[in-house]
Amino acid sequence: MSFLSHFWHQLIGALPWDWAQFHYMQLALLAVLLAAPLFALIGTQVVGLRLVFFSDTLGHAALAGLGVGVIAGLAEPWWAMLVWAVLMALLMTWVQRRSRAGSDTVLGVFLAFSVALGIALLSHRGQTKQLLNYLVGDVLSITGHQLVALAVVLVVTVALALRWFNALSLIGLNASLAGSRGVRVAWVQAGFAVTVAVAVTMVIPWVGLLLINAFLVLPAATARLLARDMRQYLIWTIGLALSSGVGGLISSYYWDTPTGATIVLWATAFYALALLVHPSRLDKTSLNAEPAGAVD
Amino acid sequence: MPNIPEPAPLETPHTPCGACLTHVRNLGVHFHGRTVLENLTFDLRCGEITALVGPNGAGKTTLLRALLGEVPHTGDCHFHGGPGHPHRRLVIGYVPQRLTYDRAAPLSVADLFALSGGPRPVFFGLNASRRIAAHTALAEVDAAHLLNRRLGDLSGGELQRVLLALSLTPEPDLLLLDEPQQGLDAAGMELFHDLVARLRGRFDMAVVLVSHDLASVARVADRVFLLDGKLLAVGTPTELLASPLARQRLGLVNI
Numbered sequence: 001m002s003f004l005s006h007f008w009h010q011l012i013g014a015l016p017w018d019w020a021q022f023h024y025m026q027l028a029l030l031a032v033l034l035a036a037p038l039f040a041l042i043g044t045q046v047v048g049l050r051l052v053f054f055s056d057t058l059g060h061a062a063l064a065g066l067g068v069g070v071i072a073g074l075a076e077p078w079w080a081m082l083v084w085a086v087l088m089a090l091l092m093t094w095v096q097r098r099s100r101a102g103s104d105t106v107l108g109v110f111l112a113f114s115v116a117l118g119i120a121l122l123s124h125r126g127q128t129k130q131l132l133n134y135l136v137g138d139v140l141s142i143t144g145h146q147l148v149a150l151a152v153v154l155v156v157t158v159a160l161a162l163r164w165f166n167a168l169s170l171i172g173l174n175a176s177l178a179g180s181r182g183v184r185v186a187w188v189q190a191g192f193a194v195t196v197a198v199a200v201t202m203v204i205p206w207v208g209l210l211l212i213n214a215f216l217v218l219p220a221a222t223a224r225l226l227a228r229d230m231r232q233y234l235i236w237t238i239g240l241a242l243s244s245g246v247g248g249l250i251s252s253y254y255w256d257t258p259t260g261a262t263i264v265l266w267a268t269a270f271y272a273l274a275l276l277v278h279p280s281r282l283d284k285t286s287l288n289a290e291p292a293g294a295v296d
Numbered sequence: 297m298p299n300i301p302e303p304a305p306l307e308t309p310h311t312p313c314g315a316c317l318t319h320v321r322n323l324g325v326h327f328h329g330r331t332v333l334e335n336l337t338f339d340l341r342c343g344e345i346t347a348l349v350g351p352n353g354a355g356k357t358t359l360l361r362a363l364l365g366e367v368p369h370t371g372d373c374h375f376h377g378g379p380g381h382p383h384r385r386l387v388i389g390y391v392p393q394r395l396t397y398d399r400a401a402p403l404s405v406a407d408l409f410a411l412s413g414g415p416r417p418v419f420f421g422l423n424a425s426r427r428i429a430a431h432t433a434l435a436e437v438d439a440a441h442l443l444n445r446r447l448g449d450l451s452g453g454e455l456q457r458v459l460l461a462l463s464l465t466p467e468p469d470l471l472l473l474d475e476p477q478q479g480l481d482a483a484g485m486e487l488f489h490d491l492v493a494r495l496r497g498r499f500d501m502a503v504v505l506v507s508h509d510l511a512s513v514a515r516v517a518d519r520v521f522l523l524d525g526k527l528l529a530v531g532t533p534t535e536l537l538a539s540p541l542a543r544q545r546l547g548l549v550n551i
Binding site for chain 1 (some may be wrong): 394400419420
């Protein structure tokens, strides 16, 4: 592992630019190269399944997890965040399935509760500095161990996608149709919610809670304006996530801006460009129908 | 785009054997202590079109979902295959009321077949044999030219035919057609019913056609089930059209 790490630092250090000489930038670049395809893969499904607000709520739920971790006196409160987010993902999925209220209302309650609990717990312990760090993210905080963990998550997510990408997409079109094709709808939905929770919590410390969902959703939303089929959709999303990730990282070095925010500015710029290229698509994005699975 | 051979007829175009039966005995569905369906007993025979009619909220879609195994139910549902495949598992084809997607969704008809065809990820595309199968199924419903179109560009009638073709792969023993919620006018509905009637003679399957409109399914149905929580009446379309009970439940005006 240390050989690989040495090789990476030598490789990027050999590039002729200023930014490439810094150890933390070399780590950050690797983080972006791992996080972008991971988020692209998940983001295509989050947008396709209309779970944008769901994933946003999950990101905010992490704040309460952080608060709990700090109160419990954990050396690494990040672990509490991860466990909390996974539990919230499962709980939200379950409540959404059972609830008759509009699912955005239910999610809104979860979001408010998590943010309030997180702020209360962290302020109580005088951890407002840590609170700010998690809100906007800190690219300097990346460690080699976290990158190894992120690589593992990426590999596992790709493996899951190879098996369940179709099932998830079909659930997004019509859950009953998916069921008639042998998809175990509830299990697949719960598994996906957990995957989103893990991926989001891994990257929040670097990109920041406020912007994590934009990084997750914007490349896919842009790709939808440009792609005609599912293959193009995925390729565009990965390309856009990598471009805004690498572009944002490097320009944040020169502009002296927070990396997460700069990445999201790039992603927004790509979205605006895509709208200009396809102005006709904008007025066609009205929903064809309500969510599937209604009882007559 | 790979060369697609002229559509050959499906491997098993034959007249229905008439011996395959799906038995449903005492089927009931309860949600949160509320009885939605109770005590349904009937048989579905291959080669027959059964229209399932009833007012809104009668439990028509719930019955389909129970047959699909999607909602828990009491009672039994089992399948007896005809000669040649007596103990096979029941294969159900299902046409949903609607799909949820936005008009700009990056999703082609070929993608829809890839998504439904197993775990091979849609972004790898349809392999040659699946592409041919999709093309053949689409040809059965006069929609082979739609294979590479985006779903968002299809008309309501075209989407309905695509969904019908999808439900024919793999070839079902039982075809469940939920009533399309929108995008089809009366003429479109009539064309769709004619298509279903034509397929009924070419595949070894029983067809269940859900509708709230008895008059529109009367032309093609062999039998009609009047449903409102329970099975109120069973008969031919002519019998049901003449029945005061059915007319009252379905809100048909007596002249």
